[in-house]
Amino acid sequence: MVSLCTVPILARLYTPADYGLVAVYAALVQMLLPLVSLRYPMAIPLPRRDEMALNLFALSGLLTLGVGGLVCVALIFVGPWLLDLFSAQALAPWWFLLPIGLLMAGFSEILNAWATRRRAYQLMAMNSIVAVLVGDGLKLVLGFLGIRPLGLLFGQMANQSGGILRFTQVFFKNFRRIPQVVTRSRLLFIASFYKDYPIYRLPLQIILVFTMQAPLLYTAKFYGIAVSGQLGLALTMLALPISIIGQSIGRAYYAEVAQLGRNRPDQIFSVTVKIQLLLLAASIVPTLGLMFFGPTIFRIAFGSQWETAGHYASLLSIYIFLQFTSSPLMQLLNVYNRQRAFLVMNVVRAVAFIAMCVAVTYFDLSAENYVRIYSLQMVLFYAGSSIYIIYVAYQLKNSRAISSAR
Numbered sequence: 001m002v003s004l005c006t007v008p009i010l011a012r013l014y015t016p017a018d019y020g021l022v023a024v025y026a027a028l029v030q031m032l033l034p035l036v037s038l039r040y041p042m043a044i045p046l047p048r049r050d051e052m053a054l055n056l057f058a059l060s061g062l063l064t065l066g067v068g069g070l071v072c073v074a075l076i077f078v079g080p081w082l083l084d085l086f087s088a089q090a091l092a093p094w095w096f097l098l099p100i101g102l103l104m105a106g107f108s109e110i111l112n113a114w115a116t117r118r119r120a121y122q123l124m125a126m127n128s129i130v131a132v133l134v135g136d137g138l139k140l141v142l143g144f145l146g147i148r149p150l151g152l153l154f155g156q157m158a159n160q161s162g163g164i165l166r167f168t169q170v171f172f173k174n175f176r177r178i179p180q181v182v183t184r185s186r187l188l189f190i191a192s193f194y195k196d197y198p199i200y201r202l203p204l205q206i207i208l209v210f211t212m213q214a215p216l217l218y219t220a221k222f223y224g225i226a227v228s229g230q231l232g233l234a235l236t237m238l239a240l241p242i243s244i245i246g247q248s249i250g251r252a253y254y255a256e257v258a259q260l261g262r263n264r265p266d267q268i269f270s271v272t273v274k275i276q277l278l279l280l281a282a283s284i285v286p287t288l289g290l291m292f293f294g295p296t297i298f299r300i301a302f303g304s305q306w307e308t309a310g311h312y313a314s315l316l317s318i319y320i321f322l323q324f325t326s327s328p329l330m331q332l333l334n335v336y337n338r339q340r341a342f343l344v345m346n347v348v349r350a351v352a353f354i355a356m357c358v359a360v361t362y363f364d365l366s367a368e369n370y371v372r373i374y375s376l377q378m379v380l381f382y383a384g385s386s387i388y389i390i391y392v393a394y395q396l397k398n399s400r401a402i403s404s405a406r
Contacts, residue, residue, distance in 0.1 A: 006136040007237065011302035013143030014152055016309075020229030022152040024088040024220050027213035029101045029160070034205035036068040036106040038198035040191075042334060044113035045258050047190075054178055055186040056194065057114055062187075064106040072099035086220045087228075090149065097153065105160040111167035114174070116251045123170060124251065127163025135159035204343040207350045215374055218357055223367045231371065233302070234312040238290070238320040249275065250328035257335045265396040272329060272393045276386065279325040287321040290314055312371050319375040322382035329389045338392065345388070349381050 040060045047053040075082075079095030091097075115124050135158035142151025168175070216235070220228035253275055257268050290297065290313050298310025333342045356377060360370045 006140060007233075008301050010136070010139050010143060010152075011233065011306055013140070014148055016226040016229035016233070016305065018149035018152055018229065019232050020220055020225035020227070021088050021091055021149045022156055023216045023228055023232035024083065024086045024225070025091060025098065025101070025153060026156055027216050028082060028086075028098060029105055031206075031209050031213050032071055032098075032102050033105050033109070034202055034209060035071055036064045036102065037110065038063055038067070039201040039205055040194060040197055041110045041113040042201060043194040043197055044110070045117040045255060046194075046334075050174070050177075051181040052186070052190060053114075053117060054174070055182050055190045057110065057175075058178055058182045059187050059191055060110045060113075061107070064103065064110065068099075068103050068106055071102060075099050086217050087225045088220065091153070094150070094153065097157065101157045101160055104157065104164065108161055108164055111164060111171075112251075114171060115167060116255055118171070118174075119255050120170070121252055121255075123166070124163075127166050130166070131159050131161060131163055134161075200340055200343050204346050207343075207346045211346065211350050211353050214353060214357075219367065219370070222361065223370075227308075227367050230306065230309040231312050231367075233306060234298075234309040234316060237298075237309075238313055238316055249279070250331055253328050254331035254334065257332060265393065268332070268335070269393040269397040272332060272390060275328060276325060276390065279328065283321050283324050287317050290317040311368070315368070315371050316375045319378040319382065322379055322386070326382040326386040326389075329386060332389050332393060336392065336396065341388075341392075345381075345385060352377055352381075 037060045040056060040063065044053055044056050044060065047056060075095065075098050079098050080092040082098075083089065083092045083095060112124060115127075135155040137155075138158055139151050139155035142148075142154060145151075216228050216232055219231050253271070256271060260267050260271075292314070294312075294314030294317065295307050295310035298313060299307045302309070330342070332338075353374075356373055359365075360373065365373075
């Protein structure tokens with residue numbers, strides 16, 4: 001809600017090219033983020049005992065410092081080249097903000113995973129609001145001072161911090177036990193026990209983030225940074241319900257089904273269906289509004305220079321609708337350790353995206369047709385994902401019922 005109030009002002013302070021530059025920065029950070037912790041933070045809510053969860057927390061932190069440090073060293077040599085590759089030359093003097101943002105995002109992810117374990121949903125929601133307030137406040141102040149596009153960049157970094165200090169303060173009593181409960185043998189055990197996360201979930205996450213961020217990077221390289229900014233604003237506004245509501249529901253859903261455990265698939269199936277119906281009902285009206293009135297809404301809200309973004313939002317509305325209803329349910333695959341299935345799903349998605357980009361480049365299609373084809377591709381992916389996840393929950397419920405009958 002905070003961003004909905006500030007974006008109309010920000011869109012008049014910054015140009016589409018400014019938004020395109022920051023979209024490239026954010027995309028690069030998100031694409032590098034899975035490497036720093038090898039996806040171990042995703043397993044933090046799962047152990048029954050806090051002692052083992054704290055070892056998993058410590059392992060994630062050590063990996064973030066170690067691997068993140070190596071990535072930072074690598075960026076010393078390739079950071080400016082990466083920005084130049086995607087038409088973001090204006091950010092080349094500020095390349096060092098890439099590793100800083102990467103480490104901040106990495107520790108924020110670990111702390112959010114611990115908060116999910118503690119079911120601190122209100123705290124997570126408040127931290128998200130505070131991060132948005134601070135980030136948008138920086139964007140506004142620096143924008144009014146004419147510090148462009150760095151105002152957007154610093155605000156983006158503040159958003160990525162995700163309440164690191166507040167999480168640390170609230171859970172300090174938990175973290176104070178780390179020196180007593182974390183041992184080398186436990187770290188090795190926990191790393192081995194959850195090895196599916198770096199083996200399957202890491203490549204999966206790299207592929208997943210690639211397919212999520214590559215559209216903006218492809219647009220920046222082949223259609224220009226201003227067009228990437230138009231698409232970036234459209235995706236940002238469409239993603240707000242997912243980032244605010246969808247992620248909160250996803251975390252709550254993950255915590256609940258993790259608490260239920262694999263031995264109660266009938267209850268998990270019931271919760272899964274209820275969440276799916278709730279998300280469908282909540283998103284139908286906004287989707288239809290954007291589909292038919294997207295350009296008009298964006299022109300009125302953000303100014304005439306953003307009407308193209310509204311047109312892109314209209315084309316993407318169905319895809320975002322299905323992403324909103326499907327993404328929270330993906331957590332079920334973590335509970336049942338279906339990492340391979342998740343990997344296969346997203347490999348197919350990545351291959352399809354690459355094939356689409358090759359075809360778009362070969363036939364020299366317009367940016368509008370590129371967005372239209374991409375939206376159709378994502379509609380098929382998220383519709384198939386929802387059907388598969390509900391099928392898995394239903395199948396496990398029936399298997400349990402048959403076993404009980406015997």
